[in-house]
Amino acid sequence: MFAIHDFLKSARDGALAVVAALLFAASAQAQSDALPSWNDTAPKAAIVAFVEKVTAENTPDFVPEAERIAVFDNDGTLWTEHPMYVQLAFALDRVKTMASEHPEWKDTQPFKAVLDNDMKALAAVGEKGLIELLMATHSGMTSDEFQKIASDWIATARDPKFKKPYTELVYQPMLELLGYLRANGFKTFIVSGGGVEFMRPWSEQVYGVPPEQVIGSSIKTQFEMRDDVPTLFRLPQVNFIDDKTGKPVGINQHIGRRPIAAFGNSDGDLEMLQWTTMGGTTPRFGLIVHHTDADREYAYDRQSAIGRLDKALDAAAVNQWTVVDMKTDWKRIFPGK
Amino acid sequence: MFAIHDFLKSARDGALAVVAALLFAASAQAQSDALPSWNDTAPKAAIVAFVEKVTAENTPDFVPEAERIAVFDNDGTLWTEHPMYVQLAFALDRVKTMASEHPEWKDTQPFKAVLDNDMKALAAVGEKGLIELLMATHSGMTSDEFQKIASDWIATARDPKFKKPYTELVYQPMLELLGYLRANGFKTFIVSGGGVEFMRPWSEQVYGVPPEQVIGSSIKTQFEMRDDVPTLFRLPQVNFIDDKTGKPVGINQHIGRRPIAAFGNSDGDLEMLQWTTMGGTTPRFGLIVHHTDADREYAYDRQSAIGRLDKALDAAAVNQWTVVDMKTDWKRIFPGK
Numbered sequence: 001m002f003a004i005h006d007f008l009k010s011a012r013d014g015a016l017a018v019v020a021a022l023l024f025a026a027s028a029q030a031q032s033d034a035l036p037s038w039n040d041t042a043p044k045a046a047i048v049a050f051v052e053k054v055t056a057e058n059t060p061d062f063v064p065e066a067e068r069i070a071v072f073d074n075d076g077t078l079w080t081e082h083p084m085y086v087q088l089a090f091a092l093d094r095v096k097t098m099a100s101e102h103p104e105w106k107d108t109q110p111f112k113a114v115l116d117n118d119m120k121a122l123a124a125v126g127e128k129g130l131i132e133l134l135m136a137t138h139s140g141m142t143s144d145e146f147q148k149i150a151s152d153w154i155a156t157a158r159d160p161k162f163k164k165p166y167t168e169l170v171y172q173p174m175l176e177l178l179g180y181l182r183a184n185g186f187k188t189f190i191v192s193g194g195g196v197e198f199m200r201p202w203s204e205q206v207y208g209v210p211p212e213q214v215i216g217s218s219i220k221t222q223f224e225m226r227d228d229v230p231t232l233f234r235l236p237q238v239n240f241i242d243d244k245t246g247k248p249v250g251i252n253q254h255i256g257r258r259p260i261a262a263f264g265n266s267d268g269d270l271e272m273l274q275w276t277t278m279g280g281t282t283p284r285f286g287l288i289v290h291h292t293d294a295d296r297e298y299a300y301d302r303q304s305a306i307g308r309l310d311k312a313l314d315a316a317a318v319n320q321w322t323v324v325d326m327k328t329d330w331k332r333i334f335p336g337k
Numbered sequence: 338m339f340a341i342h343d344f345l346k347s348a349r350d351g352a353l354a355v356v357a358a359l360l361f362a363a364s365a366q367a368q369s370d371a372l373p374s375w376n377d378t379a380p381k382a383a384i385v386a387f388v389e390k391v392t393a394e395n396t397p398d399f400v401p402e403a404e405r406i407a408v409f410d411n412d413g414t415l416w417t418e419h420p421m422y423v424q425l426a427f428a429l430d431r432v433k434t435m436a437s438e439h440p441e442w443k444d445t446q447p448f449k450a451v452l453d454n455d456m457k458a459l460a461a462v463g464e465k466g467l468i469e470l471l472m473a474t475h476s477g478m479t480s481d482e483f484q485k486i487a488s489d490w491i492a493t494a495r496d497p498k499f500k501k502p503y504t505e506l507v508y509q510p511m512l513e514l515l516g517y518l519r520a521n522g523f524k525t526f527i528v529s530g531g532g533v534e535f536m537r538p539w540s541e542q543v544y545g546v547p548p549e550q551v552i553g554s555s556i557k558t559q560f561e562m563r564d565d566v567p568t569l570f571r572l573p574q575v576n577f578i579d580d581k582t583g584k585p586v587g588i589n590q591h592i593g594r595r596p597i598a599a600f601g602n603s604d605g606d607l608e609m610l611q612w613t614t615m616g617g618t619t620p621r622f623g624l625i626v627h628h629t630d631a632d633r634e635y636a637y638d639r640q641s642a643i644g645r646l647d648k649a650l651d652a653a654a655v656n657q658w659t660v661v662d663m664k665t666d667w668k669r670i671f672p673g674k
Binding site: 066143187210211213214221223228229230246249252253254255256257271278279 | 555
């Protein structure tokens with residue numbers, strides 16, 4: 001009895017040690033290869049140093065897993081936002097698709113500009129015209145219907161410059177970063193000015209971020225029973241704008257816990273970066289993707305109408321946020337390149 | 338070389354089998370004991386049958402883990418809501434605490450009723466008076482400050498009937514149900530009419546539900562930099578009421594995926610139960626806690642001002658939702674009893 005028990009115990013302990021060693025080796029391997037598309041420049045070192053710091057048990061900087069919340073802007077941080085936000089391209093395509101049901105559009109702005117491909121007139125429609133375009137294309141259907149419309153579009157639409165699906169114009173180094181953080185116990189959230197119901201149908205497949213971890217702008221919805229079927233109907237009213245000061249508000253509404261790491265690329269992310277990095281008691285990390293690569297993607301910052309990076313770039317220097325120079329710091333931009 | 342390798346491999350495989358057997362035994366044990374405070378009546382059988390069905394791989398009813406979303410009402414479903422909602426008790430205590438800073442309250446309704454302990458006058462203040470009480474006690478501070486106020490109160494306040502902290506007046510059978518669902522790959526959310534920032538400070542400790550999985554009513558917050566400190570300031574304006582038709586709206590805003598199981602106890606949960614159980618393609622589960630136990634807790638339903646269960650009880654029969662009879666179906670009500 002004792003002999004068998006001891007043998008089993010010894011065999012188990014021995015094998016557990018082997019298993020532990022194998023797992024450790026696998027983990028160390030995974031860690032060293034976790035960011036292969038990042039050059040060995042300052043940003044990669046800063047990311048790894050931060051992650052190692054907050055995951056080092058029994059040190060003052062250790063952060064428990066439940067508090068390892070990381071928030072990511074989407075447009076320009078995780079995927080390409082030029083020549084226009086992907087969701088705007090979606091709205092313009094929807095206007096063209098829906099035009100046959102709206103004969104009045106061919107004589108009415110802002111729709112006329114879209115149907116005439118008149119980019120100059122379109123640029124002049126202003127915020128009011130833009131909201132009109134968004135409401136006409138994003139409301140008036142159920143949430144389920146909108147989800148299908150958005151999914152079908154994203155599966156077939158192509159970017160005008162790269163001639164690829166938009167979901168392939170995501171940044172490979174950022175995909176690796178999302179995975180690296182999750183492998184180290186972080187919960188990753190998207191916090192975007194884009195529409196939450198536009199992103200959710202594909203965020204899990206493309207970024208590994210499930211719908212419940214996507215925070216975004218939204219329009220009002222209304223619950224009603226229609227022929228005994230419970231329905232959420234999308235109304236033409238803005239509910240929440242998840243941009244600028246809206247980002248910390250959205251983070252607090254949705255997560256209820258202050259992130260310890262934030263990743264953005266424009267002035268729309270300034271307040272999210274401030275909220276995340278300033279005033280906490282544990283180590284914090286802020287990072288800005290600076291679009292400096294006109295050859296492989298785009299180069300823009302202080303003067304750009306889309307994704308302007310001006311105040312947040314000044315704030316990065318003051319607050320010691322990491323600034324990624326795409327051209328220098330990223331080995332490749334997109335998956336498979 | 339081969340001998341050592343073979344020995345290690347054999348020891349590892351043998352020990353892995355032992356470890357697997359131990360883990361399996363532990364898991365089977367956990368499953369059979371997962372709901373010890375439930376009597377072996379219909380509700381327990383219905384819960385177990387549903388969970389076994391959606392977790393059975395390679396069957397038509399199988400639901401992938403990512404889609405196993407379960408939503409729980411809080412007041413009356415997870416903890417006691419009589420003689421008044423806990424958050425209302427908090428608001429009344431806050432009025433008394435804050436009264437010295439507001440000498441005008443002793444002559445002004447609805448505050449006078451609270452300070453005089455005049456329950457009849459308080460019952461007459463109506464919705465407008467109630468909102469006034471909530472705004473006076475829940476706004477005018479930062480989110481961080483409010484979190485501390487709520488945490489400090491919940492740690493010391495006592496229920497008038499049971500003379501216990503409110504966080505001990507949670508339902509033991511429901512705690513077991515939360516754990517059982519999570520052990521089977523479900524993600525559990527709270528969807529409550531109560532204030533989201535009132536629940537989040539203790540939801541993780543008491544229910545195992547982290548802040549980011551708590552959905553509730555909210556007031557508006559505003560981001561501002563105060564002396565270089567980023568701050569979310571709580572404004573005296575309602576942002577969202579997460580009750581009745583608001584529950585499916587809140588679920589969609591926050592989770593973006595339709596739950597497959599919903600648990601409630603009152604007419605405020607009707608639309609959440611409808612949204613969850615009607616119209617989906619995979620198996621769904623709805624459950625209502627019926628307060629039938631005046632000895633061990635409270636008995637109330639169709640006539641109750643707080644937690645009225647009328648329309649939802651009728652709908653339960655039509656929609657085959659499981660109705661828990663607390664008196665018959667629960668062995669014990671609270672932890673440790």
